[in-house]
Amino acid sequence: MDRTANAVWKGNLKEGNGTLETQSGALKGTPYSFKARFEDESGKAGTNPEELIAAAHAGCFAMQFSHFLAENGTPATELDAKAVVTLIPGTGITGSALTVVGKVPGIDAAKFQELAEKAKAECPVSKSLGAIKVSLDAKLG
Template identity: 80%
Template sequence: MDRTAKAVWKGNLKEGGGTIDTQSGALKATPYSFKTRFEDESGRSGTNPEELIAAAHAGCYAMQLSHFLAENGTPAAKLEASAAVKLTPGTGITESNITLVGDVPGIDAAKFQELAAKAKAECPVSRALGAIKISLDAKLA
């Protein structure tokens, strides 16, 4: 299975800009620039690579955990996962910090933590991000 995305960039780093398109159409001519990456903390002026990695990590993690919970006989009613990717200028992406709140009827806290940690280690995006620190803060609702 292959998934594709296309980025078009025009101009230099600071004054230039570009767009990102994804195969699914979820992103279509979505703007990105130096400002969207390094200056606009609100995220309202466009996307950036770190935001896209965070979205991929949160989504992959939630799917992986939902699989492990179902295998355990305790399917989740709801999993709310977020990921915060840290970019350190001059160093690069150094961390992805996952926060999870799970509504999982019938599971005890210890088993939930075990499966949450297993999903962190085994989700494909976590594996792809193996060169950086990945943390997890998982709680039952």
């Protein structure tokens, strides 16, 4: 299975800008720039690679975790997962911090934590991020 995305960049690093498109059409002409990546913490200037990695990580983890919960006989009614990807200019991406709050009837906190850790370890995006620290904070809500 292959998934594709396309990036078009015009200009130099600091003054240039680009657009991103994905195979699904979820991103179409989505702007990105140096400012969006390194200067605008509000996220209003456009997307950036780290934001997209965070979205991929949160989404993949939530899907994997939901699978393990269902296998356990305790399907989630809701999983609210978030990933915060940290970029240190000049160093690179240094970590992805996952947090999840789950509404899971019939599960105790210890089993919830065990399955969350398993999902963190086995989700394909976590595996692909093996060069960085991936942390997890999992809570029943």
